[in-house]
Amino acid sequence: MGNEKQQANRIGWGPRLWRLAKAAASLPLPVKVLSLLALGLTLGILFPNSSFVRAIYLSGTYFPRTIVTLAALLVFQLLTAATAKLILYHKERAGRLFARILALYAVMGVVSLIYAAGWLAVFSGLPLFLPDVPLPTPIEWFKQIGTTLVTIFSQQPLLQALGGGILAGWLTASIPALHRAAHGFIAAGDLILTGFRKILWYYPIMIGCLAIGIPLKFGNRGLALYGECAFWDMIVICAWCLAMILFCKVVTKRSWGQILAYYGSVWPTGFGTGGSYDTLAVNLVSAEKDLGLRPETAEISIVFGTVLNKNCATMSVLIVTVIVARLLSIPISLFELALLIPPVAILGFETPGIPGGAGYFMSPILAVLLHVPNPALWVTTFVSMYSGLIPMFSTAGNTTDDGVVGALLEDCFNDGRALPSEAALHNESAVGAR
Amino acid sequence: MTLRKATGLILLAAGAWALLAPQANLGLPELRWMARSIFPGEALVGIALLVVSQFLLGRVPDRNVAEEQVLPKRAGS
Numbered sequence: 001m002g003n004e005k006q007q008a009n010r011i012g013w014g015p016r017l018w019r020l021a022k023a024a025a026s027l028p029l030p031v032k033v034l035s036l037l038a039l040g041l042t043l044g045i046l047f048p049n050s051s052f053v054r055a056i057y058l059s060g061t062y063f064p065r066t067i068v069t070l071a072a073l074l075v076f077q078l079l080t081a082a083t084a085k086l087i088l089y090h091k092e093r094a095g096r097l098f099a100r101i102l103a104l105y106a107v108m109g110v111v112s113l114i115y116a117a118g119w120l121a122v123f124s125g126l127p128l129f130l131p132d133v134p135l136p137t138p139i140e141w142f143k144q145i146g147t148t149l150v151t152i153f154s155q156q157p158l159l160q161a162l163g164g165g166i167l168a169g170w171l172t173a174s175i176p177a178l179h180r181a182a183h184g185f186i187a188a189g190d191l192i193l194t195g196f197r198k199i200l201w202y203y204p205i206m207i208g209c210l211a212i213g214i215p216l217k218f219g220n221r222g223l224a225l226y227g228e229c230a231f232w233d234m235i236v237i238c239a240w241c242l243a244m245i246l247f248c249k250v251v252t253k254r255s256w257g258q259i260l261a262y263y264g265s266v267w268p269t270g271f272g273t274g275g276s277y278d279t280l281a282v283n284l285v286s287a288e289k290d291l292g293l294r295p296e297t298a299e300i301s302i303v304f305g306t307v308l309n310k311n312c313a314t315m316s317v318l319i320v321t322v323i324v325a326r327l328l329s330i331p332i333s334l335f336e337l338a339l340l341i342p343p344v345a346i347l348g349f350e351t352p353g354i355p356g357g358a359g360y361f362m363s364p365i366l367a368v369l370l371h372v373p374n375p376a377l378w379v380t381t382f383v384s385m386y387s388g389l390i391p392m393f394s395t396a397g398n399t400t401d402d403g404v405v406g407a408l409l410e411d412c413f414n415d416g417r418a419l420p421s422e423a424a425l426h427n428e429s430a431v432g433a434r
Numbered sequence: 435m436t437l438r439k440a441t442g443l444i445l446l447a448a449g450a451w452a453l454l455a456p457q458a459n460l461g462l463p464e465l466r467w468m469a470r471s472i473f474p475g476e477a478l479v480g481i482a483l484l485v486v487s488q489f490l491l492g493r494v495p496d497r498n499v500a501e502e503q504v505l506p507k508r509a510g511s
Contacts, residue, residue, distance in 0.1 A: 069461030072453045072477060157456040157477035164481035172485065181485055184492020364460065375460040
């Protein structure tokens with residue numbers, strides 16, 4: 001016994017630290033993110049004047065800034081690849097069925113954003129329009145929206161990449177002579193997503209570094225706003241999920257037992273993993289076993305939803321936008337928020353499923369749309385705010401919505417047409433995996 | 435390397451540059467020099483160049499080979 005203790009004492013600090021680091025690396029991603037978020041906030045509060053702590057914070061800003069530099073290229077490649085993949089692999093195989101499911105997700109995305117904007121009107125106390133700006137007539141209002149969108153699309157490279165990506169994906173996949181280009185874009189898109197998966201280990205570290213900046217730059221006000229943001233997000237997403245449960249019960253043929261068993265297994269898994277792809281297996285099994293969907297319906301709705309549906313993430317993006325605008329004293333009204341709904345809904349379809357991915361990809365575009373004076377500060381603040389509990393609530397909502405769409409598809413929109421083969425669906429799941 | 439591939443790679447680099455440069459002012463301070471020589475509509479030119487480059491570089495995969503490569507093995511199978 002004594003010898004064992006002596007032997008243990010002989011182990012140096014190096015191996016001990018190595019073992020500790022290995023144990024920490026094996027923790028689940030949400031645990032790592034939350035722990036490093038807390039550590040970063042604590043360091044920022046305790047050592048606001050330390051040059052070392054400031055250097056750690058600075059190191060964390062490099063990755064989001066690099067993403068901002070590369071954003072137009074990445075958005076274009078990913079959106080072109082996603083659009084081309086959708087048309088090449090699914091249009092001919094399932095025709096109307098896939099059009100329906102795509103339409104269901106698109107409608108749900110827009111409804112979610114209008115719903116979130118409604119909550120924000122209640123929570124945030126934002127004015128309908130900014131002061132000193134005269135109220136427009138309805139015609140002027142539509143003209144203003146049109147002019148803003150035309151100006152933005154004609155002058156902003158990120159939004160040109162957004163529109164160009166959809167157009168290029170559609171053209172290259174629809175015209176057989178251009179299929180070479182479509183496959184080139186798909187291969188490039190898969191390469192980018194593989195790269196993202198490979199650097200996932202850095203995400204918690206970056207969040208920890210950026211979290212230092214919240215108390216460092218914004219003091220207790222920044223901390224209070226993060227807490228407020230997470231609280232709003234929790235209320236908005238939980239209320240949405242309750243509404244979806246009721247909607248599922250009223251509109252589809254599912255029983256209370258089926259719906260609650262499905263939500264009981266998938267919601268906590270989505271919340272715990274914080275990533276749609278990590279929840280895919282549980283979601284598929286539970287949609288069949290608990291919700292009682294046919295395997296082919298479950299596979300379509302869950303696989304498609306995992307790839308495309310980020311409706312709760314877009315709701316969170318809208319909430320974080322209001323909080324970050326408040327933190328950086330950027331004037332924003334409900335009118336500006338309404339203008340954000342169409343681009344955010346589109347961006348929701350191409351956001352990569354990495355934790356916090358919505359923050360990386362949408363924040364530079366939001367900075368452009370809101371005419372933010374310091375976009376780099378906006379992006380780093382946005383990414384650090386869109387972390388911790390917020391992506392966890394978003395994933396829980398996104399994943400369970402996929403099952404509801406499956407039930408809706410099976411009970412309300414099934415006209416008896418043949419469903420695509422299982423192989424085709426697995427093909428999609430592998431090709432579209434992020 | 436074939437002429438087609440070389441042309442594709444050159445166009446890919448030019449297209450990537452044209453898409454990155456207009457946005458460079460907002461990102462890494464070390465890369466802001468890229469935005470010194472931008473022109474209106476540069477991003478759209480970049481998009482066109484990327485489409486052409488992917489046309490030259492991409493290839494339509496053989497269907498059977500492609501499905502074999504992407505089909506994951508199911509649990510228990």
